[in-house]
Amino acid sequence: MHFPICALQCLEVRLEERYNPKTVEDRWQQQWAANKTFKVTEDASRPKYYCLEMFPYPSGRIHMGHVRNYSIGDVVSRYKRMRGFNVLHPMGWDSFGLPAENAAIKHGIHPSQWTLENIAFMRDKQLKSMGLSYDWDREVTTCLEEYYRWNQWLFLKMYEKGIAYKKRSYVNWCPSCSTVLANEQVEEGLCWRCSSVVTFRELEQWFFKITAYAQELLDHCDKLPGWPERVLTMQRNWIGKSTGVEVDFTLDGSGEKLTIFTTRPDTLYGVTFMSIAPEHPMVETLIKGKQQADAVRAFCQRIMGEDKAVRTDENQEKEGIFTGAFAVNPLNNEKVPVWAGNFVLMDYGTGAIMSVPAHDQRDFEFAKKYQLPIRVVIQNADQDLDAATMRQAYVGEGAMVNSRPFDGTPNVPGKEKVAEYVEQKGYGKRTVNWRLRDWGISRQRYWGTPIPIIYCERCGTVPVPELDLPVILPTNVEFTGKGRSPLAESASFRDTTCPKCGGSARRETDTMDTFVDSSWYFLRYCSPKHTEAPFDKKAAGYWMSVDQYIGGIEHAVLHLLYARFFTKVIRDLGLFDGDEPFQNLLTQGMVIKDGAKMSKSKGNVVDPDFIISKYGADTARLFSLFAAPPERDLEWNDQGVDGAYRFLHRVWTVVYKYHGKIRTVQPAGREATGDPLYRKTHLTIKKVTEDIEREFHFNTAIAALMELVNELYDFTAQGVPDDKLPVLRTAIEALILLIAPFAPHVAEELWESLGNTTGVAGTDWPSFDAGALVSTEVTVVVQVNGKVRGKLTLPAGLTDKEIEAAALAEGKVREHLAGKTPKKVIVVQGKLVNVVV
RNA sequence: GCGAGAGUGGCGGAACUGGCAGACGCGCCAGACUUAGGAUCUGGUGGGCAACCAUGGGGGUUCAAGUCCCCCCUCUCGCACCA
Numbered sequence: 026m027h028f029p030i031c032a033l034q035c036l037e038v039r040l041e042e043r044y045n046p047k048t049v050e051d052r053w054q055q056q057w058a059a060n061k062t063f064k065v066t067e068d069a070s071r072p073k074y075y076c077l078e079m080f081p082y083p084s085g086r087i088h089m090g091h092v093r094n095y096s097i098g099d100v101v102s103r104y105k106r107m108r109g110f111n112v113l114h115p116m117g118w119d120s121f122g123l124p125a126e127n128a129a130i131k132h133g134i135h136p137s138q139w140t141l142e143n144i145a146f147m148r149d150k151q152l153k154s155m156g157l158s159y160d161w162d163r164e165v166t167t168c169l170e171e172y173y174r175w176n177q178w179l180f181l182k183m184y185e186k187g188i189a190y191k192k193r194s195y196v197n198w199c200p201s202c203s204t205v206l207a208n209e210q211v212e213e214g215l216c217w218r219c220s221s222v223v224t225f226r227e228l229e230q231w232f233f234k235i236t237a238y239a240q241e242l243l244d245h246c247d248k249l250p251g252w253p254e255r256v257l258t259m260q261r262n263w264i265g266k267s268t269g270v271e272v273d274f275t276l277d278g279s280g281e282k283l284t285i286f287t288t289r290p291d292t293l294y295g296v297t298f299m300s301i302a303p304e305h306p307m308v309e310t311l312i313k314g315k316q317q318a319d320a321v322r323a324f325c326q327r328i329m330g331e332d333k334a335v336r337t338d339e340n341q342e343k344e345g346i347f348t349g350a351f352a353v354n355p356l357n358n359e360k361v362p363v364w365a366g367n368f369v370l371m372d373y374g375t376g377a378i379m380s381v382p383a384h385d386q387r388d389f390e391f392a393k394k395y396q397l398p399i400r401v402v403i404q405n406a407d408q409d410l411d412a413a414t415m416r417q418a419y420v421g422e423g424a425m426v427n428s429r430p431f432d433g434t435p436n437v438p439g440k441e442k443v444a445e446y447v448e449q450k451g452y453g454k455r456t457v458n459w460r461l462r463d464w465g466i467s468r469q470r471y472w473g474t475p476i477p478i479i480y481c482e483r484c485g486t487v488p489v490p491e492l493d494l495p496v497i498l499p500t501n502v503e504f505t506g507k508g509r510s511p512l513a514e515s516a517s518f519r520d521t522t523c524p525k526c527g528g529s530a531r532r533e534t535d536t537m538d539t540f541v542d543s544s545w546y547f548l549r550y551c552s553p554k555h556t557e558a559p560f561d562k563k564a565a566g567y568w569m570s571v572d573q574y575i576g577g578i579e580h581a582v583l584h585l586l587y588a589r590f591f592t593k594v595i596r597d598l599g600l601f602d603g604d605e606p607f608q609n610l611l612t613q614g615m616v617i618k619d620g621a622k623m624s625k626s627k628g629n630v631v632d633p634d635f636i637i638s639k640y641g642a643d644t645a646r647l648f649s650l651f652a653a654p655p656e657r658d659l660e661w662n663d664q665g666v667d668g669a670y671r672f673l674h675r676v677w678t679v680v681y682k683y684h685g686k687i688r689t690v691q692p693a694g695r696e697a698t699g700d701p702l703y704r705k706t707h708l709t710i711k712k713v714t715e716d717i718e719r720e721f722h723f724n725t726a727i728a729a730l731m732e733l734v735n736e737l738y739d740f741t742a743q744g745v746p747d748d749k750l751p752v753l754r755t756a757i758e759a760l761i762l763l764i765a766p767f768a769p770h771v772a773e774e775l776w777e778s779l780g781n782t783t784g785v786a787g788t789d790w791p792s793f794d795a796g797a798l799v800s801t802e803v804t805v806v807v808q809v810n811g812k813v814r815g816k817l818t819l820p821a822g823l824t825d826k827e828i829e830a831a832a833l834a835e836g837k838v839r840e841h842l843a844g845k846t847p848k849k850v851i852v853v854q855g856k857l858v859n860v861v862v
Numbered sequence: 863g864c865g866a867g868a869g870u871g872g873c874g875g876a877a878c879u880g881g882c883a884g885a886c887g888c889g890c891c892a893g894a895c896u897u898a899g900g901a902u903c904u905g906g907u908g909g910g911c912a913a914c915c916a917u918g919g920g921g922g923u924u925c926a927a928g929u930c931c932c933c934c935c936u937c938u939c940g941c942a943c944c945a
Contacts, residue, residue, distance in 0.1 A: 263941085
């Protein structure tokens with residue numbers, strides 16, 4: 026075994042006069058790796074702390090956003106470790122995904138090779154040079170068989186429980202990525218990855234029944250006080266619960282039922298027509314034998330061919346066509362025409378709506394356009410509504426009218442009454458609808474987890490038996506970038522035998538959405554080498570849940586919702602006891618330069634490698650933590666980086682000057698109470714500790730350390746007499762320990778120079794002595810009528826009366842009083858006096 | 863439109879429960895040491911000669927308001943035909 030730089034050398038260590046980040050950082054990074062300083066195991070005797078940063082996609086290089094993300098996580102981890110926690114801080118790779126496949130098509134390199142080379146580079150040349158306190162033995166790589174086999178295993182379990190299922194439906198299709206996208210992956214009608222216009226395709230696809238957990242996902246939002254309200258709001262909106270009533274209308278003639286969903290049962294008497302989605306299966310029934318059949322068919326075809334951006338555009342003109350059919354409103358037996366409308370969505374509610382133009386703006390516009398009748402059924406108390414003259418729908422409250430048995434009922438309780446009536450009469454039932462749709466996970470791409478399903482002509486859909494897992498992603502495939510995915514073209518993969526009957530069969534050639542990988546990786550970290558199950562239940566029981574999760578806000582409804590869903594599914598499979606994966610969530614802001622997000626096209630990218638080689642990791646970390654609080658955007662500033670670098674030099678220089686002298690001196694204790702530097706030291710310990718504990722305000726914590734260093738420069742400016750050396754040692758020791766989470770390499774080197782043989786990483790966080798904080802003097806601000814007129818330095822512990830007297834005697838105060846008697850004097854102990862004239 | 867967050871020096875940002883607005887850093891100015899300084903150290907630095915004026919704007923509460931209340935403006939983010 027390679028013997029590290031330890032023992033003999035340590036005792037003789039002499040500090041270099043000048044701070045040289047390269048040598049210091051290389052040395053400590055080697056030492057941490059050789060000693061496995063950050064390796065952890067379950068230890069019931071100590072409180073655990075699980076700190077996790079969202080693992081990266083191995084694109085090839087880390088960017089400043091990563092530097093910031095991991096710096097934040099590393100401060101938390103190192104701080105908690107010094108506070109005595111058993112800290113799990115792992116790192117891994119979200120390594121399936123399209124870019125690897127695109128590289129294969131473009132450069133002829135296999136996705137596997139491309140990905141693994143990127144990982145090696147990012148891990149060994151980039152992340153390790155940042156000095157992050159990871160337990161690298163727990164590294165998880167999702168594109169490896171040892172990981173993705175458990176995706177398949179979980180899929181099979183979900184299939185057994187009906188959570189994974191296949192259905193034919195209209196799905197989002199990205200023509201550029203040649204694959205299907207989940208709803209969460211379409212932003213304003215565009216592909217989240219490549220911004221291509223998303224179209225619709227009717228395909229058979231695998232889904233995860235996330236809607237079965239909609240209520241719980243919504244309810245548990247209230248059990249996540251450690252999450253930003255913003256993210257919870259986004260999730261609640263995304264889930265989008267709405268309560269209402271389904272009502273069966275009867276088709277005139279055939280007597281078939283057309284069911285609608287409404288949240289406004291109080292307006293049921295105002296229905297003047299109905300609208301159904303162009304995709305609705307009843308369209309054909311409605312138009313059968315009607316003269317407008319062809320026109321309706323053409324209309325539906327045209328709308329269905331529109332892409333997602335056009336169809337969901339709010340400004341899209343409302344358009345429709347009369348189907349020729351009529352339906353009967355069960356409440357008043359009125360016959361109303363049935364239209365097909367471009368704004369009615371097939372996958373929400375029942376795909377058919379009742380239209381009440383008087384009280385719904387969309388219906389109103391539609392009715393005006395096609396000259397359909399409007400009937401007021403909620404009367405505005407302030408201003409009588411008249412259907413003939415209304416210029417927009419009335420959506421406010423009021424009394425029900427034209428609603429026979431309910432006339433005069435206020436509409437809000439009316440909703441409930443009508444709903445009850447509908448149920449009683451058997452016209453329909455109360456239901457809940459969700460905006461959330463089931464998660465479509467099939468992807469027509471190669472670089473992902475194969476879905477473990479076989480299609481047999483005789484037996485139908487057959488899951489791959491557990492014993493046959495993993496279904497290995499074959500490597501001998503062709504990347505043409507054209508036609509179907511390489512898997513679908515690979516005969517040796519596709520053609521197989523049925524596990525049930527042994528007859529010829531074919532494999533599912535779609536792969537899973539890569540968000541499946543990241544939906545449970547935090548559980549895998551608990552026991553990354555486990556071979557019997559996705560993870561060891563006991564290990565997960567010890568480490569979970571994640572105490573602090575850190576990552577970008579862009580995953581607010583993607584990854585973070587999927588991960589919550591998976592955790593609940595895994596719980597219900599009996600694999601884990603817990604409802605939620607992440608206790609506390611920190612969403613860090615973006616790193617921007619010149620007011621814009623760093624991007625190649627803007628040419629404002631700062632390369633972390635360059636910063637680290639020029640200034641060192643400690644400076645890169647320190648700046649990214651100092652320039653802004655973590656949750657805000659951070660404006661990158663090259664001169665600010667110089668400032669951070671200069672600060673570390675100042676720290677180094679002051680320690681260098683005195684490390685020889687204070688090496689053998691005992692730190693000061695209580696007897697030093699009253700010494701200003703001693704007091705400042707303890708104030709700084711208090712401030713830094715509180716700033717870290719309170720919402721991770723690292724920027725102010727670092728500012729406090731800078732103040733302490735400034736004070737040290739004042740203190741040492743005229744030389745330090747021997748009797749002051751203990752106080753100096755206390756200050757320097759505290760400074761080094763407090764700076765350690767932020768700039769760990771410098772801290773270790775300086776700590777060692779004081780003669781310490783245990784590394785900073787294994788040393789306790791300093792605690793402050795409340796007694797050291799008290800001062801014998803207080804500065805009191807004196808105001809006259811709320812304006813500052815002077816300051817008094819008074820002995821601590823005076824009574825209000827004494828302070829008042831001192832204030833009134835003050836020269837400036839007397840001037841402003843000009844002989845008048847004050848009306849009132851307010852004394853705030855230890856802070857100020859306000860004399861009111 | 864709905865929801866959330868934010869507006870403080872030349873810039874990034876401080877100010878936790880109302881109590882000295884501008885901590886800390888950058889930049890800038892001056893000085894010291896220097897052959898030199900884009901190194902380092904020291905001092906200064908919101909505006910105005912001053913009284914005073916200053917936390918997006920306007921009201922209010924209070925002895926006291928960046929902080930609390932009301933109205934308005936601007937910006938950022940999310941959602942947006944969800945019946």
